[in-house]
Amino acid sequence: MSKYLLNKFLYTVDRDPELVERYRADARGAVAWWEADRANLILNCPAGERSTWLTFTDAEREALATHDYPALFGLGAHPFLTLTLFIALFERDYDEPLGFQREYAARLSHWSLPYPDIST
Amino acid sequence: MATVAAVIASTHHPFYYRASTSTGADRPPFADEWVTKIEAFRQTLTRARADMLVMVGSDHFHQLWLDNMPQFLIGKAPFYDANFYNEEREFGLPRMLVRGDEDLSGYLLRQGIDAGFDLAFSNELRIDHSITCPLITLRPETDLPIVPIYTNIFAPPLPRPKRFVELGRTIRQLVESWPTDKRVAIIGTGHLSLELGGPRQFGPHGPDPEFDRKAVGWIASGDLESALAEVSLESLWLPGNATHGFMDFMLMMGVAGENVKADYVDSLDLFHTMEAYFTWYPEASA
Numbered sequence: 001m002s003k004y005l006l007n008k009f010l011y012t013v014d015r016d017p018e019l020v021e022r023y024r025a026d027a028r029g030a031v032a033w034w035e036a037d038r039a040n041l042i043l044n045c046p047a048g049e050r051s052t053w054l055t056f057t058d059a060e061r062e063a064l065a066t067h068d069y070p071a072l073f074g075l076g077a078h079p080f081l082t083l084t085l086f087i088a089l090f091e092r093d094y095d096e097p098l099g100f101q102r103e104y105a106a107r108l109s110h111w112s113l114p115y116p117d118i119s120t
Numbered sequence: 121m122a123t124v125a126a127v128i129a130s131t132h133h134p135f136y137y138r139a140s141t142s143t144g145a146d147r148p149p150f151a152d153e154w155v156t157k158i159e160a161f162r163q164t165l166t167r168a169r170a171d172m173l174v175m176v177g178s179d180h181f182h183q184l185w186l187d188n189m190p191q192f193l194i195g196k197a198p199f200y201d202a203n204f205y206n207e208e209r210e211f212g213l214p215r216m217l218v219r220g221d222e223d224l225s226g227y228l229l230r231q232g233i234d235a236g237f238d239l240a241f242s243n244e245l246r247i248d249h250s251i252t253c254p255l256i257t258l259r260p261e262t263d264l265p266i267v268p269i270y271t272n273i274f275a276p277p278l279p280r281p282k283r284f285v286e287l288g289r290t291i292r293q294l295v296e297s298w299p300t301d302k303r304v305a306i307i308g309t310g311h312l313s314l315e316l317g318g319p320r321q322f323g324p325h326g327p328d329p330e331f332d333r334k335a336v337g338w339i340a341s342g343d344l345e346s347a348l349a350e351v352s353l354e355s356l357w358l359p360g361n362a363t364h365g366f367m368d369f370m371l372m373m374g375v376a377g378e379n380v381k382a383d384y385v386d387s388l389d390l391f392h393t394m395e396a397y398f399t400w401y402p403e404a405s406a
Binding site: 007017079080081102104106110111113118120 | 181182185187204205209274276316317319320322323357361
């Protein structure tokens, strides 16, 4: 499990308008590029002092590459990060206010407490 | 010594700014009642005649990240830029610039560390909606300098509720021992029951109205004994997966004092979450 790296993807994409659009348009390509190029950057360190060990599991990579937010919930990604980014990705496709947010809840409705552990 | 001119605790609803400024067909049906309640709440700070504001909130994964996550952090800077791209995008929040009071920041850091809290600090902090929402609701002129205090209610492992209460008590004691004649309002925002990114999000009410009813009662009456007996890191998952933000209300109960009744209490049942507003005037009860 690399919940930290899942969260790092969601966090770094969510804060960058260009990456939000890139991830919306080509999820699989954006995830492959990010894992190869960005996953090991330490955010407050120069690029030459990057980490060497961070990779997604196959399930994590596939969940991100298919915009599968229910799967991300099950994998223990931080739900605030997932929600915020996915609102940015898909709210625009819904006519009703909060339409996407309500569908999001419905697609998670099979979950009951306790939810997946989000600690990192 | 400084005077605690008011202690104020509230929810921070990022949709208030857009709801209150929208017009015509864009204006939601609950906006007018919400604005009326906020304007009444704002008066409780206005009448306190504060010179500066200590503001307790929580960074929502904006500047603070999991590679270096403080539990409690005090800003110490002459200015704070405010709000982030994703808050503009989702909530329509404006960019803001707020003055800081470095003297009070420095005093709280030095004395707080000596009092047993290993406080982190930041000399360049961009504050987010946990602090800008109460500025928008309570002091939209943003003319008073602030000291931001961030708590971790978001990224486990979290401090336990008792620690939030203890920090609140300490903040109150430290402000009251600050050698100055300034009037300081201590403001903190948190959540009642709240679900974000889970199956109970964005319902017609908060996810657990029974918890909200009890929580409002604890805060309004200063009933720390009941709150501490019933609330734990584990129990806070039950009312909603983002309800750990209630610990910032518990911190503010520590500031206000055990069994000290709030002088002003109001609430508003909205979709997704209940709003709640509390003000104490320590001078009146001294």
